[in-house]
Amino acid sequence: MSDPRKRLSTLGVSRETMARLEIYATLLTRWQARINLVGPDTLPDLWTRHILDSAQLWPMIPSEARRLADLGSGAGFPGLVLAILGAPDVHLVESDARKCAFLREAARLTETPVTILNRRIEQVEPLSADIVTARALAPLSRLLDWAAPHLASGGQCLFLKGRGAEDELTATAKEWKIGHRRIPSLTDSEGVVLQLREVCRGSAQH
């Protein structure tokens, strides 16, 4: 099944939510002419490369999660897509003011409640999030430095990563003790979702 809209429906996305994703996709395509929201070569494949890629995290969010923080949201991947799908109390952290203007407009038109923080992650007060997400932001060791202060007790990270994920995990072992799962990506044959629990500083025991 390669049609991304059909694949979204298998993730439990309703027709009403699909209509809000359509509004988001249309707005993004319009704004892309003015500001670089996504890599221009990826725009024709927006639904698979960005929307489905983000939405694949939706089934991994536990029903008891109360807050999600998305770091370096850019045009809203994955955080705004997850908010449209119904993730609770989503905070989008993005340092670029023009991208934040886009996020505000997309949230308004899709009637999605989100908190947009136009700040550098390093300057944001601890968010106490049950889920911290990020895609295409930084190597894993830096992501962990940024994400750890924002994790609630018992919280987890969901990071979309490419083919270097294994090496990145190895590189963090000296500094971080993490329970992790690697879940193959639905959209990228070489990609994975890194699901990280019990993130704490200190080397892994071998």
Ligand SMILES: C[S@@+](CC[C@H](N)C(=O)[O-])C[C@H]1O[C@@H](n2cnc3c(N)ncnc32)[C@H](O)[C@@H]1O
């Ligand atoms: C490569 S883009 C990825 C955007 C989005 N997550 C995606 O996958 O399409 C990285 C984004 O992170 C933002 N960013 C980079 N460093 C940041 C920081 N320290 N604090 C907040 N945002 C940051 C950039 O402005 C940019 O929009």
